[in-house]
Amino acid sequence: MSEDDQNEARRNRRGDKHDGDENEAGTQEHDKRPSNEDDADDGKGADKDDEDQPEDDRSAKEKAADWLSTRNHKLIALAVLAILILAIIAGVLWWLEARKWKKTDNAYIRGPIARLSPGVAGNVTRVFVVDNQVVKAGQPLAAISVGSYDVAVRQAEAEHSAAEAAVLQAEAALVTARAQVRQAAAAARARDAEADVAARDYARYASLSQGAVAEAQRDRAAAQAKSARETAIAAAETTRALAARIGQARADIAAAKARVQQALANLANAKLRRGDAVVLAPIAGRVTQFDIEPGDYLAPGQPLAAIVGHARWVEANFKEDQLRLMRPGQPVELQIEAWNDFPLQGYVESFQAGSGAQFSALPPQNATGNWVKTVQRVPVRIRFRDDAFRNFPARADVVPGLSVNAAVKVMQ
Structure with missing residues (x-):
């Protein structure tokens, strides 16, 4: 036996002896340990067993290749990839279409409203109409003592x-x-x-x-x-x-x-x-806010009633940064919220000569020290197409003030 073999044998004998001593000490300690620590020792033993198991030294690429080796896994991967591609295509198409439109929900139905007041003072002698009645232009509404x-x-x-x-x-x-x-x-x-x-x-x-x-x-x-x-x-x-x-x-x-x-x-x-002394309807339409009776005293300038004409249009308040590509004549898709199942077609007619804030009761004074920039809105008048209400419900009453969603197509 060579010298190297002799040295290796001596090291093995020392290692066996050391293991035997450790096993004996561990047995004695185990006998002295309380019974409620058995479970913990079992857990440590399990962890030790797990640690003793061989580690998977494969790379992620090898693991993925192994996962895709089965037919079902390949089909799942292809389905996920197809969904991602379709989502990207749909997103691009949506962006290309959405950039052609400028939308706002700050839009309302408008119409001609004639507000009436008597030109003379006196007591009402006769009332010819009732509230919400449809009248013709020149039709008498009420008579004052003459x-x-x-x-x-x-x-x-x-x-x-x-x-x-x-x-x-x-x-x-x-x-x-x-x-x-x-x-x-x-x-x-x-x-x-x-x-x-x-x-x-x-x-x-x-x-x-x-x-x-x-x-x-x-x-x-x-x-x-x-x-x-x-x-x-x-x-x-x-x-x-x-x-x-x-x-x-x-x-x-x-x-x-x-x-x-x-x-x-x-x-x-x-x-x-x-x-x-005879109050006449200046326009054809429907009487509203008409609440007078014979015997009531009226004075010149006193609000008497209002007549809402038959014409209708939409006033859409677009943000100032939405007006860059907007021009008269551009097509508009409209949707009255009360009848959102019936889309309507219109076109841009004109723009108000100033933002809405400029015509308010208290216009803003931006030359003050405490100034906060606010995005302004400009009213845009939108007319309905001649055949816009062709498929609209016959009994639908489109009155001024109804909310509208408006989308102007600024690009072809």
Whole structure:
């Protein structure tokens, strides 16, 4: 036996002896240990057994290859891979389609609303309609007492008649003035002729020698010539004075006609106020908020009722960053939440000239020190297509204020 073999044998003998001592000590300790520690020792023994089991030194790739070696595992892996590929494709397709649309649920049905109030004060005498009734344009809704307004109309009619009579009187005065002027002009011409005759007579007497005619006769001729001339001058003055009356008569006619126009205006106003005593529907639609009874007192400007017209459109409030590609005429898909099973088609009609905040009761003042940026919304008016309600429920009542989901297609 070689030296190496001898050394190996000695080491084995020492190891066996050491193991025997440990086993004996362990047996004694086990005998002294309480019975309730047996389970713990069993667990430690099991762990020791597990530790003694050989470790799996294969790599993850080898384990996966081993797992896929069976047919069922291969089918499961292929199914998971197909699902992942389909999910990726669906996500890409959804993104490509979703980027074409700008959506908002901040949209509502709108319609024309005419708010009524009486133009005159008085007590209600008759009520012709009830709340939520459909009416036509010009249909009477209620009547107010018209006694005082009838009196005003009759008074205006009397003033108009008096003004027209004043016009006739002024025109008659003009005719009279013209006749007087013609008469005065004729008299003035006669006086001029007489003055000319008297002047010629005096001239003949004056041309004679002093002995040929008496001095008294010459003086009489001179006095007659002078008197005739003064009379002619007075007649001319009278003619001019009467001609001035013609101008005055014309001015009186113009003033009388102006009073006629004023009387006509007063009469029209009185008739208008009497007409306002009957409240008429300005547009066709449905009456709402109509709660008056005969005997109620109404004052001008007091809210009386509202009429909702038949036209409908959608007001969608889009965020400012959604408007970059939005243009009038683009198609819109609409869905009224009350009838979400019936999609509707529309198109962008116009954009409000300013964000909604600018037209609020208290517009924001962003030039203050404490400023917080807020995404603004701009109202966009959307019209329904002509055949949008073709398949809509017949009894559906699309009233203003209903919530709508709107999606505008900004890309083809």
